[in-house]
Amino acid sequence: MDLLLFVRTHLSFLKSWPDWIVYVLVVFVFAFAILNTLVAPLTGISTYIERRLAGRVQYRWGPNRVGFRSLLASLPITRWMARLADKQPFKFLGSKIPGGLLQFAADGLKLFMKEDIVPTGADKMMFKLSPYIVLAGSFAAFAVFPVSHGCSATNLNIGIFYVIAISSLVVPGILMAGWGSANKWSLFGGMRSAAQIVSYEIPVGIALLTTVMLAGTMNMNEIVTAQRSGYGIESAGALGWFAFRYGGLMLIPFLIYFIGGCAEVNRTPFDLPEAESELVSGYHTEYSGFRWSFFFMAEYSNMFAVGAIATTMFLGGPLPPYPVQWTEALFAGMNPNLALILRFTEGFAWFFAKSYFFVLVMIHMRWTLPRYRVDQLMGLCYKVLIPIALTWFVIMCGVKMFRMETTLPRATAAVEAHR
Amino acid sequence: MRFDYVGVLVFLALAVGFVFIGMTAQRIVSRLVRSNKPGAAKLSPYECGEEPVGGTFIRFNIRFYVLALVFIVFDVEIVLLFPWARVFQELYPFYRSVIFWDMVVFVGILALGLAYIWGKGDLEWNRAFRRHLSPAEKVPRPAPRKESP
Amino acid sequence: MILTLAAAGSSWADPAFWVFLAFAAMTVGSAVLVAATRNIVYSAYALLLTFFGVAGLYVFLDADFIAAAQVLVYIGGILVLILFGVMLTNRIHDIHLSNETTHPVTGAIIAGAVFLVLAYVALRTDWELDPRPAVPTSQEIGKAFMGKYLLAFEAASVLLLAALIGAAYLARRGEKE
Numbered sequence: 001m002d003l004l005l006f007v008r009t010h011l012s013f014l015k016s017w018p019d020w021i022v023y024v025l026v027v028f029v030f031a032f033a034i035l036n037t038l039v040a041p042l043t044g045i046s047t048y049i050e051r052r053l054a055g056r057v058q059y060r061w062g063p064n065r066v067g068f069r070s071l072l073a074s075l076p077i078t079r080w081m082a083r084l085a086d087k088q089p090f091k092f093l094g095s096k097i098p099g100g101l102l103q104f105a106a107d108g109l110k111l112f113m114k115e116d117i118v119p120t121g122a123d124k125m126m127f128k129l130s131p132y133i134v135l136a137g138s139f140a141a142f143a144v145f146p147v148s149h150g151c152s153a154t155n156l157n158i159g160i161f162y163v164i165a166i167s168s169l170v171v172p173g174i175l176m177a178g179w180g181s182a183n184k185w186s187l188f189g190g191m192r193s194a195a196q197i198v199s200y201e202i203p204v205g206i207a208l209l210t211t212v213m214l215a216g217t218m219n220m221n222e223i224v225t226a227q228r229s230g231y232g233i234e235s236a237g238a239l240g241w242f243a244f245r246y247g248g249l250m251l252i253p254f255l256i257y258f259i260g261g262c263a264e265v266n267r268t269p270f271d272l273p274e275a276e277s278e279l280v281s282g283y284h285t286e287y288s289g290f291r292w293s294f295f296f297m298a299e300y301s302n303m304f305a306v307g308a309i310a311t312t313m314f315l316g317g318p319l320p321p322y323p324v325q326w327t328e329a330l331f332a333g334m335n336p337n338l339a340l341i342l343r344f345t346e347g348f349a350w351f352f353a354k355s356y357f358f359v360l361v362m363i364h365m366r367w368t369l370p371r372y373r374v375d376q377l378m379g380l381c382y383k384v385l386i387p388i389a390l391t392w393f394v395i396m397c398g399v400k401m402f403r404m405e406t407t408l409p410r411a412t413a414a415v416e417a418h419r
Numbered sequence: 420m421r422f423d424y425v426g427v428l429v430f431l432a433l434a435v436g437f438v439f440i441g442m443t444a445q446r447i448v449s450r451l452v453r454s455n456k457p458g459a460a461k462l463s464p465y466e467c468g469e470e471p472v473g474g475t476f477i478r479f480n481i482r483f484y485v486l487a488l489v490f491i492v493f494d495v496e497i498v499l500l501f502p503w504a505r506v507f508q509e510l511y512p513f514y515r516s517v518i519f520w521d522m523v524v525f526v527g528i529l530a531l532g533l534a535y536i537w538g539k540g541d542l543e544w545n546r547a548f549r550r551h552l553s554p555a556e557k558v559p560r561p562a563p564r565k566e567s568p
Numbered sequence: 569m570i571l572t573l574a575a576a577g578s579s580w581a582d583p584a585f586w587v588f589l590a591f592a593a594m595t596v597g598s599a600v601l602v603a604a605t606r607n608i609v610y611s612a613y614a615l616l617l618t619f620f621g622v623a624g625l626y627v628f629l630d631a632d633f634i635a636a637a638q639v640l641v642y643i644g645g646i647l648v649l650i651l652f653g654v655m656l657t658n659r660i661h662d663i664h665l666s667n668e669t670t671h672p673v674t675g676a677i678i679a680g681a682v683f684l685v686l687a688y689v690a691l692r693t694d695w696e697l698d699p700r701p702a703v704p705t706s707q708e709i710g711k712a713f714m715g716k717y718l719l720a721f722e723a724a725s726v727l728l729l730a731a732l733i734g735a736a737y738l739a740r741r742g743e744k745e
Contacts, residue, residue: 020425020583027426031433112445113453120462126609132438133616139434143426154426157704158632161501162427165636168644172616175651179609183464184477191655194648195483198490201644205497209504216508218501218706285465289453290445294438375544378486382542386493386533390526397507401519404511424627428587479655481739487649488735492728494645498637499713499724506710518714521722528725532732541736 030153034142043300044104050363052100057367063100114289119182122286126180130173131287131294137169138298138305145308146221148318148347159220160208163309164201167264170298171197174283177295181286189282192374193273197264199378203385204260207253210393211242211313214250214400224317228324238321243314246399253396254314256389258358261306263381265299268366272374300359307358308351315354318347482544489536496529588628595621612650619643630702633709 048063055062118127141163146152156162171194178190212218215226230240238244243254263270266282274282284295311317320327327346331339372380503522510518536542598617605611619642626635713721 020422023422024425024429027429028433031426031430035433035437112449115454115456116445117457117462119464120459121464123609126613128442129613132435135438136431136434139437140427140430143430153430154423156423156427156632158636158706161633161640161706162636165640165644166427168640171644171648172613172651175648176613179651181464183466185466187655191479191483191652194651195486198487198494198644198648202490202493202497205494209497209500212501213504213507216505218505280465290441294441378544379542382489382533383537387530390530390533394523394526397519397522400507401511401516404508424632478657479652481656483652484649484656485735485739487645487652488738489732491641491645491649492732492735494641496725496728498641499721502633502706502710502713503721504710505706506714509707510711510714514714521714521718524722525725528722528729529732532729535733536736539736539740541739 027153031143034147034153035139038142038304039139039297039301042304043297044108046300046303046359046363047107047296048100048104049360050366051103053360053363054367057364063103066100066102066106108293111289111293116291117286117288119286121182123180123182126176127286128180128291130177130180131291131298133173133176134170134298135294137167137173138302140166140169141305142301142308144220145305145351146224146312146317147351148344150221150224151318151344151347152221155219155221158218160212160223160309160313161218163220163305164205164208167302167305168198168201170302177287178283181283183286185279185281186283186285189273189279189285192279193266193283196266196270196273196377199381200260200263200270200385203256203381203389204264206386206389206393207257207260208309208313210250210253210389210396213393213397214242214245220312220317224312224319227316227319235323235325237319237323238316241314241316241319246396246403249392249396249399250314252392253389254310256385256392257314258306258310260381260385261310261358262362262365263377265302265306265362267303267362269369269372270377271366271371272377303359303362304355306362307355310358311351311354317354318351320346320350485541492532493529496526500525584628588625591621591624591628595625608654609651612647612654615650616643616647619647631705633706 052062118124143153144156144159144162174193174197175190178187178193181187211223215223217223217226227240227242228235230236230245233239242250244250266273273279274284279285284292287295327343331342334342500522503525507518507522595618598614598621601614602611602618605614619638622642623635623638626632626638
């Protein structure tokens with residue numbers, strides 16, 4: 001769906017406005033929507049989910065006090081409802097509302113009210129500028145994610161390459177925070193973090209390169225379209241996703257991407273930059289209050305971005321696991337506006353569910369696995385992931401060549417026609 | 420085409436604006452409710468509650484620098500391979516397997532480099548400690564203690 | 569200069585022209601800052617803005633792939649290398665690491681001469697505007713790599729190999745010291 005065209009046809013009062021104003025407006029609304037759904041609130045909700053899951057893993061409660069249950073319990077009407085809920089047919093209601101749901105709102109309020117500390121000896125300008133760069137680098141990647149069927153804020157031609165490029169803005173930002181804090185643990189954390197991120201960018205890049213090679217395009221929307229069919233089936237559902245193509249051979253790049261992605265967002269087992277036992281809390285040790293929360297937001301939106309890239313490049317993005325035709329046939333008979341909304345919702349739901357699945361996996365990994373040692377970390381990157389990724393890239397090129405060779409009669413005909 | 424990049428600009432501007440508005444809001448609105456009592460101890464670098472020891476800025480090991488150098492080499496390799504991956508499918512009917520072997524030579528030469536520095540032990544993160552010690556300096560391993568019966 | 573550009577097809581009413589001016593100003597201004605500031609870390613971060621501005625200018629030339637490669641290699645690679653290099657210096661004691669100015673007069677003369685030559689070339693050249701609509705560049709670059717510039721493509725990998733071995737050699741020598 002072309003966003004500009006869509007807005008033009010549906011909002012008639014915009015017709016007389018110049019193209020670029022409408023475009024900027026549309027993208028702004030889109031970006032604002034992403035910021036206020038996928039970045040800021042999602043961070044809060046993810047922290048809640050992370051702490052609940054951590055509680056489960058470690059056999060304790062996690063946040064369970066500040067929440068709808070206690071809030072609701074104080075109101076007379078809900079007391080009556082709770083009494084009702086205690087009655088047998090409604091009993092499940094009372095027990096299913098999780099406690100602690102408002103913990104993240106309370107945390108946000110706390111962060112807002114905290115004292116903003118800039119340590120003595122810190123380079124004030126560097127210290128204050130760093131959150132801007134880090135958040136800009138991690139947020140700008142969202143510009144090309146296809147959040148629904150053929151729907152992204154900008155449909156860049158170099159899609160995935162742009163994502164890799166713009167996320168590298170984060171590294172100088174992190175070094176800036178480490179340097180500006182004038183704290184040795186911050187500086188160590190910043191250096192380690194930068195070294196780790198740049199190292200793991202290589203296997204990640206090669207793994208993504210494999211998908212680009214198979215799809216023959218870098219545009220993320222076109223990569224999604226390329227995953228509609230597979231194994232000779234026009235609309236293949238989950239079988240068409242790149243992770244399951246070529247008899248499962250693509251699972252290796254997928255795995256390499258995910259491992260490298262975890263390392264790039266500095267999550268356990270790769271969280272050396274903020275190893276609590278060695279460095280207090282890494283490059284954001286000296287940050288407090290709202291300024292700190294921007295780093296936190298960048299971390300969680302980066303986690304989501306890793307999930308979103310994995311989803312788009314390997315798991316079909318907004319495509320459902322069943323053949324797309326099923327729902328398309330369903331929507332075909334409806335009012336076109338309603339069908340449009342339903343189609344968007346369907347795509348977004350699958351995109352979000354798949355991407356968030358990876359965030360949940362990362363959270364589980366954090367509370368399950370011990371931390372790597374720094375030499376193991378670098379060894380894993382340079383001695384395991386890069387050689388495997390490179391070899392697999394060549395192998396997949398060979399497989400692709402073999403596939404094209406077997407279907408060549410058609411291709412030759414195309415060449416002849418071209419001439 | 421350059422029209423598409425307006426979106427990128429909007430995203431960057433929105434992220435910067437978000438941080439700016441957040442910080443301004445905190446400065447203005449929460450002044451009423453938050454505490455603001457800076458003190459020498461509070462503003463000193465945090466080292467787990469201890470007095471800070473030594474200076475902050477130490478000379479880092481050269482391996483960080485070398486790591487960045489190696490990274491740039493592989494980064495440029497990936498940058499050069501992206502256009503190749505983009506056109507592999509398209510150009511295959513014209514060039515056949517030649518285009519594949521072009522890439523294999525390109526990757527192969529770099530793999531050779533990786534194998535070389537691997538074999539020379541440059542990928543070992545901890546090597547510095549071992550190399551610096553001359554045999555005389557090496558602490559002899561304590562003889563295994565005899566278990567008393 | 570600006571007036572020449574404006575006459576060459578960009579109009580003041582065109583918002584793209586203003587964005588271009590902003591990017592050009594950012595590039596030049598931060599480049600001046602790189603040379604002018606006394607704090608070496610500030611120089612490095614001013615360089616970030618320069619690189620970013622240059623990437624923006626590439627976008628204006630419809631060279632999208634080069635723009636992204638510029639951000640990836642220069643900001644993600646070279647700048648990090650420079651920052652790591654700063655952390656390696658012997659004189660690193662405090663946050664206000666300064667770099668001294670040496671030979672300001674000679675430097676100014678040489679820079680001024682280079683500027684004059686470049687400005688002369690830029691102003692005297694009869695720039696031709698390509699009337700064809702811009703096409704995505706990554707595909708064209710790929711085709712050129714496999715066709716006209718195949719040897720350069722392969723030679724690049726040899727160059728990278730040399731860089732890799734050189735880096736490893738540096739590391740070994742650096743550790744012995």
